[in-house]
């Protein structure tokens with residue numbers, strides 16, 4: 133190929149997230165989902181976790197200024213069509229991410245849609261965010277977010293609202309919406325007694341139900357990251373939020389349906405089909 137015959141640049145998405153040495157969740161899942169969706173993935177790494185299929189043993193944080201510098205370096209040169217956050221680890225990192233994203237035009241006041249997945253703990257219950265960082269997540273990032281994607285544990289930690297039935301999802305959506313995001317997606321995966329898995333999307337006016345099957349598998353590691361990344365990829369490709377979230381729901385359903393065992397513990401959802 134000569135340079136004028138070169139491939140076109142695909143849409144560009146950025147994940148601001150931690151690594152997972154087991155390759156199932158975090159930025160590894162994000163990059164895989166971006167690739168499957170035909171989007172170029174970029175990373176601002178926030179933390180390096182030591183984990184396998186049995187859980188997170190430890191993590192080290194990347195210095196907050198290095199996280200910000202990664203965001204500014206890639207967006208300044210390459211540009212970005214949509215961005216997402218995953219594991220952010222500390223209040224100092226969240227503060228640096230909020231300032232860097234504001235500076236480069238990611239979020240409600242910028243041009244690139246911003247998906248904030250408020251990751252607090254792994255499915256094994258291992259913390260991925262210091263307890264004192266919850267306020268920073270809520271106060272600094274939620275008001276910048278195009279979309280937030282909490283699960284029910286994260287809803288409880290962030291708002292105090294407890295959800296145990298599908299009918300209560302709307303209360304959760306209202307409480308999260310009051311924290312400032314444009315759109316709120318409440319994920320109902322933890323309502324394990326519900327035979328279906330119906331998520332609820334809210335824009336402050338309308339509620340949209342996202343129907344889905346509940347799969348009988350323990351191997352759902354990285355499911356939340358994969359859904360948020362597929363939504364981010366669809367936004368990077370220019371989809372409106374409602375369409376992007378519907379796509380993300382279908383994408384994660386397929387990923388859970390193709391999940392596989394790995395190691396002695398919990399295996400990942402799959403994005404190679």
Ligand code: PLP
Pocket residue numbers: 149150151152157158159181218219251253254255256260352353354355356357
């Ligand atoms: N490790 C990292 C770096 C993550 O970002 C996440 C989720 O966001 C996890 C682990 C946990 O994934 P899961 O809850 O699917 O086990």
